[in-house]
Amino acid sequence: MYGVGILKGMAVTLKHFVDTYLDDIYWSSRGGRYYNDKAFEVRQSLKGKGVKTVFYPEEKLPMPERFRFVPFLVTDDPPPGQNWGKDWCTSCGICAKVCPPQCIWIERGKLPNGRPKPEPVNFYIDIDICMNCGFCMEFCPFDAIKLDHDYELADYDRTTAHLFDKERLSKPISYWREIAPQKAAAEEAARTFAEQSKKKKKAKRGAEGEQEPAPTLNDEYARQLMYRGASY
Ligand code: SF4
Numbered sequence: 001m002y003g004v005g006i007l008k009g010m011a012v013t014l015k016h017f018v019d020t021y022l023d024d025i026y027w028s029s030r031g032g033r034y035y036n037d038k039a040f041e042v043r044q045s046l047k048g049k050g051v052k053t054v055f056y057p058e059e060k061l062p063m064p065e066r067f068r069f070v071p072f073l074v075t076d077d078p079p080p081g082q083n084w085g086k087d088w089c090t091s092c093g094i095c096a097k098v099c100p101p102q103c104i105w106i107e108r109g110k111l112p113n114g115r116p117k118p119e120p121v122n123f124y125i126d127i128d129i130c131m132n133c134g135f136c137m138e139f140c141p142f143d144a145i146k147l148d149h150d151y152e153l154a155d156y157d158r159t160t161a162h163l164f165d166k167e168r169l170s171k172p173i174s175y176w177r178e179i180a181p182q183k184a185a186a187e188e189a190a191r192t193f194a195e196q197s198k199k200k201k202k203a204k205r206g207a208e209g210e211q212e213p214a215p216t217l218n219d220e221y222a223r224q225l226m227y228r229g230a231s232y
């Protein structure tokens with residue numbers, strides 16, 4: 001018979017409509033359906049009934065680990081009394097090169113002898129141009145740039161407020177572990193594995209009396225990591 005599917009669909013809609021009011025009545029003696037943490041928890045779970053909505057900004061949904069927004073720069077955990085620790089970024093410039101809308105600018109540091117210092121003096125991202133693609137994070141060889149979960153960045157100022165500098169972008173590694181625990185643990189395991197492999201190779205070379213091979217790109221990577229005191 002024609003139209004049965006439509007009638008079933010409409011019945012489901014009607015059920016949700018009615019359930020919304022029944023749920024309102026249920027929660028009326030329990031502190032209300034809205035602006036109530038307990039009710040919010042139920043409403044967002046599979047037990048939720050009726051039309052479900054979020055009363056933002058009073059209520060906020062937890063962000064899944066894979067959520068990504070404007071990038072931030074990773075630093076070591078800060079010493080007491082400071083906001084962040086040593087930068088992980090070596091100002092290699094790869095992220096700025098791969099960024100499709102070209103919204104990253106890096107000012108590289110200089111050593112007293114004039115040679116480049118593997119550390120940014122400043123780092124800017126125009127967050128109005130950033131499209132949250134994550135290329136910078138994927139290509140960074142030092143795990144130094146990550147996509148954040150903070151989406152509340154609206155501002156009336158359309159100029160400088162959205163040009164984030166190094167200070168605004170920097171966040172400690174403990175923050176990354178908090179918002180993306182699984183990814184952070186996997187990255188840490190990969191770094192530890194690389195460090196152990198490197199040590200084993202070095203010990204084997206020492207045992208066989210082999211000369212150190214000429215520096216490669218990977219050695220340069222390790223040297224820069226050692227420079228910032230991180231593990232490889
Ligand atoms: S790719 Fe990573 S290390 Fe290189 S400049 Fe960008 S954030 Fe810094």
Ligand code: SF4
Pocket residue numbers: 071095098099100101102103104125129130131132133134135136137
């Ligand atoms: S997320 Fe994409 S657009 Fe934004 S800074 Fe990184 S590479 Fe550029």
